[in-house]
Amino acid sequence: MQYQSTRDSRIRVSASEAIVRGLAPQSGLFVPEAFPQADLAAWKNLSYPELAQRVLAGYLTDYQEQFLEQATTSTYGDAFGGKAGYTRKVHDGVYALELWHGPTCAFKDYALQLMPKLLVEAKHNLGRTEKTRILVATSGDTGKAALAGYAGLDGIEISVFYPDAGTSEIQRLQMVTQTGENVRVYAVEGNFDDAQTGVKRVFADASVADALERRDIRLSSANSINWGRLAPQIVYYFYAYFRLVEQGAVAWGHPVDFCVPTGNFGDILAGYYAKRMGLPVGKLVCASNKNNVLTDFLRTGTYDARRTFYKTTSPSMDILISSNLERLLYHVSESCEKVAGWMKDLAETGTYTVDADTLAKIQQNFAAGYADDMQGAAEIHDRFVQDGYLCDTHTAVAFCVAENNRSEAPMVVLSTASPFKFPRDVLAALGEQAPESDFAAMKCLTEKTKQQAPASLCVLDSLPVRFSEKIRPEEIRAAALR
Numbered sequence: 001m002q003y004q005s006t007r008d009s010r011i012r013v014s015a016s017e018a019i020v021r022g023l024a025p026q027s028g029l030f031v032p033e034a035f036p037q038a039d040l041a042a043w044k045n046l047s048y049p050e051l052a053q054r055v056l057a058g059y060l061t062d063y064q065e066q067f068l069e070q071a072t073t074s075t076y077g078d079a080f081g082g083k084a085g086y087t088r089k090v091h092d093g094v095y096a097l098e099l100w101h102g103p104t105c106a107f108k109d110y111a112l113q114l115m116p117k118l119l120v121e122a123k124h125n126l127g128r129t130e131k132t133r134i135l136v137a138t139s140g141d142t143g144k145a146a147l148a149g150y151a152g153l154d155g156i157e158i159s160v161f162y163p164d165a166g167t168s169e170i171q172r173l174q175m176v177t178q179t180g181e182n183v184r185v186y187a188v189e190g191n192f193d194d195a196q197t198g199v200k201r202v203f204a205d206a207s208v209a210d211a212l213e214r215r216d217i218r219l220s221s222a223n224s225i226n227w228g229r230l231a232p233q234i235v236y237y238f239y240a241y242f243r244l245v246e247q248g249a250v251a252w253g254h255p256v257d258f259c260v261p262t263g264n265f266g267d268i269l270a271g272y273y274a275k276r277m278g279l280p281v282g283k284l285v286c287a288s289n290k291n292n293v294l295t296d297f298l299r300t301g302t303y304d305a306r307r308t309f310y311k312t313t314s315p316s317m318d319i320l321i322s323s324n325l326e327r328l329l330y331h332v333s334e335s336c337e338k339v340a341g342w343m344k345d346l347a348e349t350g351t352y353t354v355d356a357d358t359l360a361k362i363q364q365n366f367a368a369g370y371a372d373d374m375q376g377a378a379e380i381h382d383r384f385v386q387d388g389y390l391c392d393t394h395t396a397v398a399f400c401v402a403e404n405n406r407s408e409a410p411m412v413v414l415s416t417a418s419p420f421k422f423p424r425d426v427l428a429a430l431g432e433q434a435p436e437s438d439f440a441a442m443k444c445l446t447e448k449t450k451q452q453a454p455a456s457l458c459v460l461d462s463l464p465v466r467f468s469e470k471i472r473p474e475e476i477r478a479a480a481l482r
C-alpha cells in the first residue's frame, strides 16, 4: 500500500515514510491510495489486539506481521485494563463506546499508545538511525497522552509545552509528574495560542533544524494529522459493531450509526475509513460544541473559519480549523487539484465552498449538529438521572446531537473522556456545588454517583512533581534546542 498527498498525486511513499514524515510536502496530508477490504466474518470474534493487528496490516504493508502482533498486544492488553473497545447500552437503541480506559483516561490513548511504536519501527524499516525529538504544544489531553506514549522509547525524546494558565489542575499534574528519562515538560507563560505559535515557529525555523541535524537529531510532531495517529482509531468502529451484533442489538450486516464528539475530525474520519473498508455504517454524525464550524460545513458545503472562537466546557473540541477534514475532501472528490484549491482559499480568505457533487457525497455519509455548554450540562444530568450513565462534557455534546439524529439503526456514541477528568463541570451539571479543587471535586463526584475515579487520576496529587520550569513563549526555541 502506497500513500499519496491530498494535494499532489505524484508524491507517493510507503507507510513507514508517511509516518516518519508526518506532513506531505506543501502541507498536504498523506492518504492511503486504496481502502483495504475487511473480512467481517473472520474478524467478528477476534480480541481487540488481534483485530487491531488485522486492520493495521491492511494499511501498514511494509511492517512485519510479527511486529504488528507484538505492538498491538502490548498496547491494547493490560494498559486498557481489558476494556479496549468497551461498549455498553445506555438506553433503548443508544450505546456508548467507552474509549477512556487507557492510561490517561482520554480516547487519544488509542493512537498515542501505539503510534510511538509505529514510529520507532518505521525508522527501523527505513534504516534511519538519527534521534527523533518530538515537540508538542498542548491544551491538555494530547500532551499527557503523548508523554505516556513516548516515555522510555529508544531513539526518541519528547518535549511538551503547555499554557501556564490554560489547563485544568488534573491535566497539569498528569504532565508534570510524568516519569521517564526522555521526557521534558514546560509551562509557557500565556494561553494555548502562545504555546502553539511558539512551537510552530520552531518547526518552521531552518536554523533549529540545522543545529539539531549537526547533533543527529530530527524534529517531529505528534499531532493528529500523522497517519500513524489516524489508523489505530479505525479499529474500535469494527470492534463496537461486532459487540452490538453479539448483544443482539443489530442483525449481522445491518447498519449502525455512530455519533462522534469532534474537534480536529480525526476520530470521526476513522469511522469513514471503517465504512469504506466494508463495515455496515449508516450515518456518521459529527457533534460539535458552540464552535460549530463543522456543523455549518456539513450542512451547507461552505467552510467558514472567520468566526468567534469560544472557550467551552468541552475544550478538546474548541477548534476552528479542523485539519483532518482535508482527507475526507480528497476521498470524496478524488481530486488533488480541487483539494489544493479549497485549502488555498482557506489559507488566504478563511473560507471555501465545495461543489454540489462533493457536498452530496459527503452528506450521504455524514450528518451534523451541535450543542452548547448549557445543553451539554443538561444532557449529563439527564443521562445520569434517567439512565444511570455518567459521561464527561465532550461525550455529553455527542449524546445531545445523537438524540436529534436518530434513524432506524442503533446509535453508538463515542465516549471520549472519563467524567473524572472534568469533575467540576460534571458535578455542576449534576446540580452540585463544585469545590475549587479538582481533587475535592473528584471525591464529591464519587460520593454523588457511587462510581470510582480512575486510579491513575486519584494518585496524581501524591506523585512527585518532576517539572516546574516556566518559560516565556520566545524561550521555546532555546528549550527545543537543549
Ligand SMILES: *Cc1c(COP(=O)(O)O)cnc(C)c1O
Pocket (backbone or CB within 6 Å): 106, 107, 108, 141, 224, 261, 262, 263, 264, 265, 266, 267, 268, 316, 317, 394, 416, 417
Ligand atoms: C481530542 C478529543 C476530541 C476530538 O477528537 P478529534 O479527533 O480531534 O475530532 C473529543 N473528545 C476528547 C475528550 C478529546 O480529547
